[in-house]
Amino acid sequence: QQQVKQSPQSLIVQKGGISIINCAYENTAFDYFPWYQQFPGKGPALLIAIRPDVSEKKEGRFTISFNKSAKQFSLHIMDSQPGDSATYFCAASPDNQGGKLIFGQGTELSVKP
Amino acid sequence: DGGITQSPKYLFRKEGQNVTLSCEQNLNHDAMYWYRQDPGQGLRLIYYSQIVNDFQKGDIAEGYSVSREKKESFPLTVTSAQKNPTAFYLCASSSRVYNEQFFGPGTRLTVL
Numbered sequence: 001q002q003q004v005k006q007s008p009q010s011l012i013v014q015k016g017g018i019s020i021i022n023c024a025y026e027n028t029a030f031d032y033f034p035w036y037q038q039f040p041g042k043g044p045a046l047l048i049a050i051r052p053d054v055s056e057k058k059e060g061r062f063t064i065s066f067n068k069s070a071k072q073f074s075l076h077i078m079d080s081q082p083g084d085s086a087t088y089f090c091a092a093s094p095d096n097q098g099g100k101l102i103f104g105q106g107t108e109l110s111v112k113p
Numbered sequence: 114d115g116g117i118t119q120s121p122k123y124l125f126r127k128e129g130q131n132v133t134l135s136c137e138q139n140l141n142h143d144a145m146y147w148y149r150q151d152p153g154q155g156l157r158l159i160y161y162s163q164i165v166n167d168f169q170k171g172d173i174a175e176g177y178s179v180s181r182e183k184k185e186s187f188p189l190t191v192t193s194a195q196k197n198p199t200a201f202y203l204c205a206s207s208s209r210v211y212n213e214q215f216f217g218p219g220t221r222l223t224v225l
Contacts (some may be wrong), residue, residue: 009153032212043117043203043216044156089155095213099144099163100171101214103155 003093005106013111019077021092021107026071030092034101035075038087047088048075077084080111116140117217118206124222126191127197134189136204137198143209145187149173150201150219161203162187163209191222199224 013019034049050057050064063076090104117138148156158171162181176195205214
C-alpha cells in the first residue's frame, strides 16, 4: 500500500516529441507528488510537484497531470530535447509521516537528436 | 551558497570495516534523510531525522546507524553488518513546513 509504481522503465523519444511517464499509487493518504530529474552520478533535483487539490500543473515544458480517482499521475515533457536525457523519478509523500517520500523505480529517458 | 554537501564523493571499504559518510546542510532545514540507490530500484530510505537528537528507521535500516547532534549534520555509518553495501548514497533535507526535499551530490561506496 506504500508503493509507487512507475512506468515505463526506459523511454526513447525523438527530439521535439512528447515524453510521457506514468505513476500509480494505492495509499489515499499521499498528499504531495513530486517529480525528480537525475543525471548520471549526480543527486536528484526537484523538477515539479503537485498536490491533490489540482488536476494539472505546468512549468515551462513540464506538466504534471493528476487523476485522484484513478490514483495516477503523470509527467509530460513537451518538445523534448537531448538535454532532457536523464532518469526521472516520481514520488509520493504520506501526510502523516514527517515528509517521507516514497519513490517510484525510475524511468531512463533518452531523447534522440 | 546554500546547499547540501556530501563527502567523500567516492569511498572504498574493505570487508569488515565500518565507514562513515558525511552530510552537511546550510539551508536551515529541520529534516534530513539518507537514501540508498541501486540500479533499477529507485531510492530507498535508510534513516530520517525531523529534529536534532531524534531519528527514525526507514525501510532498509539494518546494517546502518546515524546520529543527529547538530541541525546541520547527519552522518551515516555503514557497519560491517550491512551485507551488500556497494551503492550510491544520497542525503537530502527539507523544511518542516514544505515537503520539498533537496538532495546532495551523493557518495559512491564500493566494497573491495
